[in-house]
Amino acid sequence: MAAYYVTTPIYYVNDAPHIGHAYTTTAGDVLTRWHRQRGESVWYQTGVDEHGTKVQRAAEAAGVSPQEWCDRLVSQAWIPVLDTIDAANDGFIRTTQEQHRLGVQRFWEVVRDNGYVYQADYEGPYCVGCEEFKLPGDVVTTDDGTIMCPVHDRPVEMLSEANWFFRLSAFTEALISHYENDPSAIEPVSAHNEVMSFLRQGLRDISMSRSSVTWGIGLPWDEKQVTYVWFDALLNYITAIGYGTEPGSEQAMEFERIWPADVHLVGKDILRFHAVYWPAMLMAAGLALPRKVFAHGWLLVGGEKMSKTRLTGIAPEFIVDHFGSDAFRYYFMRAINFGHDGSFSWEDMNARYTSELANGLGNLASRGTAMVERYRNGVLPAAGPPTDAETHLQTLLLSTVERCDERMLALDFAEGIAAIREYVEAVNLYVTEQQPWALAKDDAQAERLNSVLYTIIESLRAICVLYFPVMPKAMAALWQSLGAHAALGEIADQRIQSTAQWGQMPAGTVVSKGENLFPRLADADVQS
Ligand code: MSP
DSSP: OEEEEEEEEOOTSSSSSHHHHHHHHHHHHHHHHHHHHOOOEEEEEEEOOSSHHHHHHHHHHHHHHHHHHHHHHHIIIHHHHHHHTTTTOSSSEETTTTHHHHHHHHHHHHHHHHHOEEEEEEEEEETTTTTTOGGGGGOOEOOOOOOETTTTTEEEEEEEEEEEEEOGGGGHHHHHHHHHOOOGGGHHHHHHHHHHHHHHOOOOOOOOESSSSSSSSTTTEEEEEEEEEHHHHHHHHHHHTTTTOOOOHHHHHHHHHHSSSSSSEEEEGGHHIIIHHHHHHHHHHTTOOOOEEEEEOOOETTTTTOTEEEEEOOOHHHHHHHHHHHHHHHHHHHHSOTTTTTEEOOHHHHHHIIIIIIIIIIIIHHHHHHHHHHHHHBBBBOOOOOHHHHHHHHHHHHHHHHHHHHHHHTHHHHHHHHHHHHHHHHHHHHHHOOOOHHHHTTTGGGGHHHHHHHHHHHHHHHHHHHTTOOOOHHHHHHHHTTHHHHHOGGGGOOGGTTTOOOOOTTTTTOOOOOOOSSSOEEEEEEEE
């Protein structure tokens, strides 16, 4: 079966991860878990970008070799952060791996054979922060004549070296018509427009190698030069899944099965690399193009992009240690529209945690399961005939699943989550209106109470499946406490497509009040 293939950018290991990086990985994880929950075959790929000047200089500053530096940061920070945010990635690539090196060398040989590589001199500005050869329109000149990179707010370096060039200019027309024919290949629309206007100015050829850098992948035909770090890094998306391996081998067949990517998730700052250089490279090698590049916005601190350079980077564990990984995932997907910038604040996160998770979902789960324990000895009763109140929830569930599925598939996580949250609110309102605690005092209302208890637990079953891709730990715990594991099997095996089907929880299921899913948190003074 072909795989739904999602990638994150591979992160520079010049420093430890901050929540800006974890944000992209979380989005990809929610998206791929959603697709798995639909029964699709999925490949979720992430990893680290180890070469280039930036990493080399970080290692030099620390007085260790670049390889030692990378080994240390990858094992102590970049791999552990996946666990911190509970990411279920299928692959993790390091660009220092042998398979990657061979794939990169193979790729550029093919492109050179196809006539798209030639030798020339490069003279111009380079930003080490961006690892990018800058075009005149990309830089700003200060009053004293210093040429600055506006992204990193620091002077560019002037390079003058003999390089190998990639004939990028040959692909201007092909890229324009590709994106005209398939506008959804770049999302959101603002990103599509940005790329189109860049393309319409015409593309210039670009250096694909560096002679003054040593930390990188040597060109097979000129060992004195290393591959320009972006033209090494972008190739991770194919080398990670088997490109360049022995034809007919298992890995080569995996490549055939998985490529092209369905979605490359990228921050908007690296859109041009992914929506212009990358597809041009693929065309030059005769490979299929990715179906979509989605550019998300930045996490802002004080109105500016959060970054380590600006000392505004917040470590993911700083938040996860306090709120837990589920709340981290929920908050960032729910509070920021994917594709737009968003500000993080501890107060906002705390407020939403309390109202939506602890008081909203957590309270519904604990009331529902506790009442089955208290009033029916923990055994789920069969429902009596439905009244309008129950029919309303059943109908609402149908539209909830439909809306949620549609929004999640469109990478509109905030709206997808809003659909589930509104359903949770409707069930909480139902409990308040039906007053099961009052029904429990009147023996004549026993059947009515059965219906209400059944409706709450059956609703929780559906909520649990829908929220599982967003909050895997809490929903796995809730699934246990509903007794759904024994009755319906693993939560991972439940399908989105059948979630709205009412009446799946069998009467007689043993329900127990589990741990508090979202315990109330003492107001932390961590932020100060
Ligand atoms: N190594 C390159 C990517 C190569 S992909 C073939 C790179 N690395 S990075 O570590 O600098 O950035 C990786 C991703 O993290 C980018 O998508 C970037 O947008 C994202 N973020 C870094 N800071 C961010 C925020 N403050 N907010 C949201 N995302 C941010 O670029």
